[in-house]
Amino acid sequence: MTSKEERVFRFAPSPNGYLHLGHAYSALLNFDLARQCGGRLLLRIEDIDTRRARPEFEAAIYEDLAWLGLDWERPVRRQSEHFGDYARALDRLDAMGLIYACDCKRSDIAQMAAGKRDWPRDPDGSPLYPGTCRSKPRRTAREVLAEGGLALRLDMRRASTLAGQGLTWREFGADSPSLRRGAADDPQGTTIAADPAEWGDVVLVRKDTPASYHIAVVVDDALQGVTDVVRGKDLFEATSLHRLLQRLLDLPAPDYRHHGLVLDENGEKLAKSVASTALRALRAEGWTPADVRRRVGL
Template sequence: MFVTRFAPSPTGRLHKGHAFSALTAWRAAKDAGGRFLLRIEDIDPTRCRPEFEVGIFEDLAWLGLDWETSVRRQSDHLTDYAAVVETLDRHGLLYRCFRTRKEILDAIGDAPHGPAEAARPGPHPVEEEARLLAEGRPFAWRLSLDRAREALGGAAWDGLKFIEEGLGPDGETGRIKVRPETAGDVVLARKDAGTAYHLAVTHDDALQKVSHVIRGQDLFEATHIQRLIQALMGWPAPVYRHHRLLAGPDGRRYAKRDRSVTLAELRAGGLTPDRLRAELTP
């Protein structure tokens, strides 16, 4: 069964880039006679807002999309992600990292072999970790690539691949060798936040039996570490289909941080959903 999803974060109103991605996934599901899911990825309590979630439903309905109910909201399932963290920790694949974001960024600037080297800080010495825990210092759970490679075995690690039916940013397609080292020892959870993106998205794709992940090329590199998590947890690997990123008249891709014109603003200006759908044909 062909199952795909659109999984926005409610950190702002949707823009044309979101509409293009949602339509691309929705059309693929319709063409395959499959299922289209909507998932709300709201694990960041500092940026996600209820009014933006409401806006997502309004915008997608106006666009003419339909989806299965009920919609999975990640903030309702933090215990699920905590269980995954516990499993990975029990297998010795995680370590506590007390370094701040600034310290990591400073280390990236000083790393002789590039950012990925600095993003693998490694565990603290036992005595130092015990002291920091006693002080109540906040920490992040990082996935150790060294331990992951040991757990999988060299042959499985070297043979890890994913299927790309679309195109990566440099034209990558077909069977892609997984290169998790490019991301370093990624953060999978923080003490003050139950989960991070890579863990939550791979968990939910497995839980919801997503067969095809259809999303923008800006997330292509994330596939490498997500495929590793799937292998470590014994989760199935979906097929990936990354699509081009929609750009505005100035050549810059649409993004919330650049205050791109929203679908709500386009709607208020008289744009019809039929016209937008025709404009966003792949």
């Protein structure tokens, strides 16, 4: 890692299910790296999606992490208590003319892209939004949110133009996906060129969620003074978008490390959505924290 006076790491799970081995790996890696450099470890509860967040899952997060032997600073930041922070960031983007209302559904976009092999797709494989609502009469973000029923999108072309050239980030770790961008691994970090345009006009707010993951995470990291973002390589491409938002909002850029993922016996990524075995279930079977560390390679 780079040499800064104080390194601040964070583990930021969502309380919409029980933690599994993939979460344990990321949490333990953040804990170990913070301890090795005499840094700080923060725990953040990313419960901005209040429909799916559950108190029992949040309680289980604390229980599982304590069982693994982790400790973190208090108080814990809970996103649901800081909607105003995200609203202020959106207001700033809105004042720059970078946000527009959109009433297109995912199914609408999928239908437009159906059967078209050359339809561009984002890094997650979803068809890119063609900008259907971009030319409609403009309203402020707060007006749109007050009416409900719409999403707010980032005008990527205008945002990229305003951000200018030279958008990069520093990537660390031998298991990061840096080589996919043609960069050689370097123990002192590798400069990665960001390409936010590959995400198109991303949604920053939906009618049922006051901020997207992307806007919330960059605001949270800045407000908490996070210097090192250590997370799974499935979020590597999203870093381009996060760097764009950081520049537009005049937020500091952390160092990044995108670690490998813990896979199941079929070589698939562990996930709550596919009911991967929870840490609490492994604990009930007699696993110890040392067993977990061995399984994830730490």
